[in-house]
Amino acid sequence: MISLNINQKDYQVDADPDMPLLWAIRDLAGLTGTKFGCGVAQCGACVVHLNGEAVRSCVTKVSRAAGQKIVTIEGLSQNNDHRLQIAWNEANVPQCGYCHSGQIMSAAVLLRENPNPTDEDIDMAMSGNICRCGTYLRIRKAIHLAAEMQRKESSSR
Amino acid sequence: MKHHPKTKTHFLPKRTAIIIVALLAAVGLMSFELTGKHDSGKIIVVKDSVGSVAAFRQVYKVLMSPRCMNCHPAGDIPLQGDDNHLHTMSPRRGPDGTGMYAMKCSNCHQPANTPGLHTPPGNPKWHLPPADMKMVFQGRTPHELAKQIMDPDRNGHKSMDQLIAHASDTLVTGAWHPGAGRTLPPMSYKAFKKAWITWLTKGAYAPPGK
Amino acid sequence: MSAQNISRRNFIRSSGLAGAALYLGFYLPAAAKESQIVSGNAAENGGIELNAWIRIGADGKVTLTDHRAEMGQGSYQSVPQIIAEELEVNMADVNIIFGQGSQTKYGSQITGGSSTISSSYKKLLQLSATARQMLITAAAAKWAVPASECYAESGSVIHKPSGKKFHYGELVADASKLEPPKDVVLKKRSEYKIIGKPMHRRDTPLKTNGTAIFGIDKRVDGMLFATVERNPRLRGKVKSFDDTGARKVPGVKHVFKVQMPVFNTIREGVAVVATSTWAALKGRRALKIEWDDTGFEHVNTPDIYKKHEELLKTQEGLSLSKQGDPDAVLNGASKKIDVIYQTPYEAHAAMEPLNCAAWYQVDKIEVWGPIQAPDWVQGDLAKQYKLKPEQVTVNMTFLGGGFGRKAFLDYPAEAVIISKEINAPVLVVWTREDDITQGPFRAGMSYRFEGAIENDGIAAIKVRAAGQNIEHWNGPDRGKPNDSISEGFLKPYLKNIKNVSIADVPYEMPVPNMWWRSVYASTNGFAYESFMDEMAHAAGADPLEFRRKYLQGDESCQALIDKLEEVSGWKSREPNGGYGVSITECFGSNVGQVVKVSKSDSRRLNIDHVWAVMDCGWYVNPDIIRAQVEGSIVMALGAATTHEITFKDGMVEQKNFYAYKMPRINDIPPIEVHIMENTSDATGVGEPGLPPFSAALTNAIFDLTGKRIRKLPFDLGAVV
Structure with missing residues (x-):
């Protein structure tokens, strides 16, 4: 065991x-x-x-x-409310959805280590995750959205 | 973030890093071949430019083989395969050489090789040289590479002792256990180590040229 | 891939099962000719099982059925979004379930041909408006007021003058006893509150927290896990196998030979069944199998294309269409083009590898899986095991991508074979290697295009295509041309070009083929639209103006070109600035794309921007359409530049993503999608964005570099 x-x-x-x-x-x-x-x-x-x-x-x-x-x-969150999960919904990211557990878990490490990622940072973090449906542009958009939420939360604290 | 040790070995002149000690007796020769050290524990350098350059030519073949060069790339993305193509997943070196964000080396590269073809090779400390000390092999001529290895500012601040010890580093020896389907360096580990130490202890001469 | 059009032959039926709920759906009687509406009582008396797209419970709970597979294209959102509009319920308040496989309940369920919306929307609007009208009638009767004074909104019927309100749940008992009205008034498009809006997909939350159940996630009590080592040459046999090592792996329960049908051939393999997927995989690795690969050709990719070229040089082929006399014009022409375009074989490589769960129980079979055509699977299994269709239950899970592969019947059939052998429920998991190497594949094609230029225009076009015909896997008729070899080519071109011939040069090869997103248009689009570009160049014309000229008389094409020009800044582009255009038709939708490329200092060719204009007529959710076009472009980018399937000695050379390379996030250019607004009927969305891309890209490369790329895939990094 x-x-x-x-x-x-x-x-x-x-x-x-x-x-x-x-x-x-x-x-x-x-x-x-x-x-x-x-x-x-x-x-x-x-x-x-x-x-x-x-x-x-x-x-x-x-x-x-x-x-x-x-x-x-x-x-990742109690109520599907990690900012990445919210952002994924906001940007209508998933199509078939199969890869997105992995996409979101990868993105979570990026956001923890870099709260203000550029497109290039996102590419660096996410190039290990394949999406056959081709949702990459929306993944990038959603990560920016989540980063923005994160910044707003921390500035309002 | 990890910082690379910047210790400079105090007794080494900056450029050549050579200590000349008279070869006193032949008794130490056997162990010397594999350690570069005389029985006394001291490194023995006997200048022999022809022998040193000849040894480096062998060393160079190994360093430029995919098993070594792929983690000493010119850019910040490691290489893969015998054709040295850019790593398919484009992981980045990162400041300390262990990757970036969700793409850290050890996220895929396990402490040991993963069984099977085309699976990640493993090592407990799998990484690239750090960003402030890239130790690029890719594209280097024999002359350039030899000079680079002997330059503490470009070799990770390694002393002669440390350079010799580096031949026993598990990341170096790992090149000879690369996982299924990967070609080995072009000579045995023993032959490489001998050439490496020979090159260093005969004066670490760089082959002529650019 | 023709979807049976049953909308005119459907009955709408309702059923008030014990007064507890209002069910509404269609019923397709064998002899039905006209659409008709039948009461729920009649349905019950007739013992008819209703398909129930709509179920409203006495508690007011509304459950809508998605009868098509959800494989990323958005049916889980768009089918309910249609129903909710005319039913007057809020999307947030409805439950959505997948329909089980049943031809009699839902008509065709094959999620293919980009047909989910185009083939269903009219009957879904009709059905939901009927339900709404019945609820209004029931409310009016309760209040004893004229129905015309009542309206429905947000799951309630409201009496306008008094403001009185009934929730739907309070009305279902009465409504279900009503005769469904024959004539219902559908809303005008301007009245839509839900259709046409970029609503968030209801399946997204399920896909961000791991709760969406895909086929591979299906669990049944007592279920075992299986994997199969199949003959790597696709149709070879198992000569012998040694399972000593496999049986020693802890958890391995059964090892046996399986045979499964692949079209008209049999594929053999050895199944390992265990208590976990890992134990099955480990057991499989320990198998020693000797294959019998005699009696069929072992193909090699270079030979395939050599043979294509030989055929195109020497054969006229089977004529698919001919107008004028292109041969005569070509013979007399002073300016000619004679070129060959080639496209590769491709695997579907959906992110969810093939898998299927099955439970064979003698007098009934139940299947759960990522299945694109549940009704076909039901029919196939019923026939195979001599059961009635209702004894075979086929449950669709979410599909982790399909792209045509999951419309094939082999993997559910194999899962049932294995369940029958072990007498237990089983989940058969294919590895990525199985998924990529076992096919069926998109056929690689070669095209010979001859064109004559006169007076700065097209005098004649002669097209010959050589490659496998998918249809040959289903039927023996080898005398007919492949009628898919001009898919993608805009039909109005044929009205404006006098001399055209298109012929299929038959080529047979023992590699199984299957639809791959946009089917032949995925490869034709590259050839036809590269050729139009070459002709434009030879005629000294602007490539977009040239197309406009040969699409004259077709208003929608002209409007599409106007839009494409506007959004891409086509007219103000620099000469040889790296712009390319391509326009194709697929499943009724026209899509035009402009690609802009440049060369950076690092010498790598860069795709700077992609503009896409989609004309799919009536539509449901513009954001889903944009997403589908974006995804189609990414998939086309892969097929054009990063992956292909090649064969060596009868085996596929690419086994996993390290060799069958997918575009990754760092490879993706900005993509801008525009949707044409018009009043035409709905046409396809999931596939039509794919065919134009590769030609738009290579035409852009020609514009920038003067280099014409005629063979896919090509290495973007190697373009000089």
């Missing part, structure tokens, strides 16, 4: 130590918001936060994550 802390909840999973974290999250913990896209860290559909970093869970062994702090899309 391996102990995983996902979204501040403890899970005991019966997993091979070499099982990728992705499959432990999806098939054993039953959290299906994190997606399988390529299996080889090419597309970013499986991004989760491991101690705050946007790791590709399809190549991260569950043993690396044991006892660490894991956050999935389901745990």
